[in-house]
Amino acid sequence: MNTRILSLIGIARRAGKIGSGDAQIEAMLKKRKGFLLIIAEDALGAQKKYIQWAGDLKLPVVVIGTKLEIGNSIGLSPRSAVLILDQGFAKAILLARS
Known part of the structure; x- marks a missing residue:
């Protein structure tokens, strides 16, 4: 598990730049939001x-x-998915994955 990615997800949440939970992610994807x-x-x-x-x-x-x-990385209960809503955070996470 890449702790750098988890840290970036947590920072993105504190910045208000994520969507989590099925209902919220589905709503954002329907609006074509997210990076x-x-x-x-x-x-x-x-x-x-x-x-x-x-x-x-x-x-x-x-x-x-x-x-x-x-879920722990964003300070919430277990989550199946997280949608990153900011292009800068998305790029940083993709780079950390490499």
């Missing part, structure tokens, strides 16, 4: 649904960590 979708490795149902949707929107996807790790 990066992060999905937990253990969220098989969410992976299928969101990867298809992200592909249609040409949105990069990172599958990393567990639902618990992602």
Whole structure:
């Protein structure tokens, strides 16, 4: 697990630049908002649904960590996915992944 990515997700949340939870992510994707979708490795149902949707929107996807790790990184309960709403945070996370 890349702790740098988790730290960046946490900073993005504190800056108000993420969407989390199925309802919020779906609403944002319908509005074509977001620059990066992060999905937990253990969220098989969410992976299928969101990867298809992200592909249609040409949105990069990172599958990393567990639902618990992602939830902890943003200070909330376990999360299947997080949508990064800021281009700068999205670029930083993609670079940290390399």
